[in-house]
Amino acid sequence: MTVSCSALAFLMLPVALLGCRDGTPDSRRTGDGLSIPPGGSAAPPVVLFLGTSLTAGYGLTRDQAYPALLARRIAAEGLPHRVVNAGMSGETSTGARARAAWLMRQPFDVIVIETGANDMLRGADPDATRANIQALVDRIRAARPEARIVLLGLRAPLTLGALYARRFTALYEELADRNELPLVPSLLEGVGGVAALNLPDGVHPNAAGQRRIADNVWEVLREELTD
Structure with a gap:
């Protein structure tokens, strides 16, 4: 996932990240384990995190995943936003794209997109991953032109092949x-x-790693929430 990450770990543990099939999830399969309640005129703005097990917080309690940690930072800043974790373990960018119809039924003002880790594990063509994410962005902008989109990048390890790593990271x-x-x-x-x-x-x-991830995301997300 990053240049420093062991390729052996990626190749030996595909099931851990690839535990779910692609497709539109029901409420039991989102990171929160709950469907998102409908918004109203007085509803606070929503930050929706779309992602894989990295976002869902695989192996941890829900409040240890980085979206929950960011929710606490948002509250500490006095911002009104509500956070929804829609991470789904095992999802590829194809699955994220397939969730577009479901996403458009949910209220959100900011959407944070984390996808591609499982594509990389499968050795997916970076062009296909790019096309899936582009299609998702296009769908969001067509349906919710006012929504803000934040993209979370990944760095492929060079041990997956220098050319592949460069293409995927780029x-x-x-x-x-x-x-x-x-x-x-x-x-x-x-x-x-x-x-x-x-x-x-x-x-x-782990929990400490999720805290570091929250730091990485907050540097960018905070500007989108306060701008």
Whole structure:
């Protein structure tokens, strides 16, 4: 997932990240385990996190995942936003794209997109991952032109092949530039490959790793919420 992350861990542990099939989730499969209640005229603005097990907080309690940590930071800043964690373990960018219809039925003012980790595990063509994310962005902008979109990037390890790593890592910056999106260049910066910040599987961040991820995301997200 990052340049420093062990390729062996990626290749030996696909089931951990790939535990769910692609497709539109029901409420039991979102990171919160709950469907999102309908908004109203007095409802607070919603920040929706769309992602994989990295967002869902695989192996942790819900309040240890980085969206929950960011919710506390948002509250501490006196901001009115409500956070919804729609992370789903095992999802690829194809699955995220397939969730577009479901997403359009949910209230959100800001959407944070984290997808591609499982594509990388499967050796998916970076062009296909890019196309899926672009289609998702297009769908959001067509249906919710007022919504803000934040993109979370990933860095592929060089051990997956230098050319593949360059192509995969670059797709996030390319998408951010093309669509003028705020970008977190490396979601797992300082976490990937650091044993003390990951679960024993070496792939999923532990509670301390999730705190570091929250730091990485907050640097960019805060500007979108206060601008």
